[in-house]
Amino acid sequence: MARMIQSGLASFVVRSMETPLASITEVLGIQPTGVIPRGTVLRSGRVQECNVWCIDSDRMDNTEDDRTGTVALRWLLDACRPVAGRVPLLPADCETCIWWTADSDSAQGGFVLPAELMAQVAALGVDLYTTVNLDDRTDAEREANA
Template identity: 50%
Template structure:
């Protein structure tokens, strides 16, 4: 089952300055990257990125669905409800959701009320479930093996 997760609303744009996104949505971003910025990968950003991020959030006793971070993001961006359609045409809003499982199946629940709330925002959700714990000393990656045989 999902144990924790992280969710981000990102608006990418080719021309619209991130400050315009801030003004239109009425939200302060947690991160802004302008086109032309050198990324950690060594590549130069070819577009602007404006983001509001929850940071990593663990499940709560009341919510064991694995969707805690996604629910927290939806609550965080509620002031922008109804404003996203008014972003300029070069702006592309997306919700990114990463979840971390304690099993190899990575099952989660997307409660109907949360799905409905996301639907009112009109933004697609791009999700990833991470099945391996990279800090687990027994995992293949931490042990330096690929899981295959040597010969």
């Protein structure tokens, strides 16, 4: 059994202290999948300190056609294709990034970002933050749960 990234989720996020969420949508030219206005009381009881505008993927598993573990990141980059070239037009108080979280069935969590995905990230002009959640079970524990 190959050990690799099995699933993941990805988000394109814009955070802003002053720029209204509607202005972010106008500049980027696409609708967000979620927004959190500054001052919102979160489930944790904390108050949201900045405006958050985002496009989120659902959690996506590998497919027969794509075993790289980057299905969610691929989906996000395709959804954000219209944003390319628009990020620099955002006001100076806006911070942008992509978050990609992946789940590995390995204790090492290695992965490959294909060149075409890196080119799409570069075209957006944003940083990519990645977290890989590793499987720390032993082979015997994995087999017992299979």
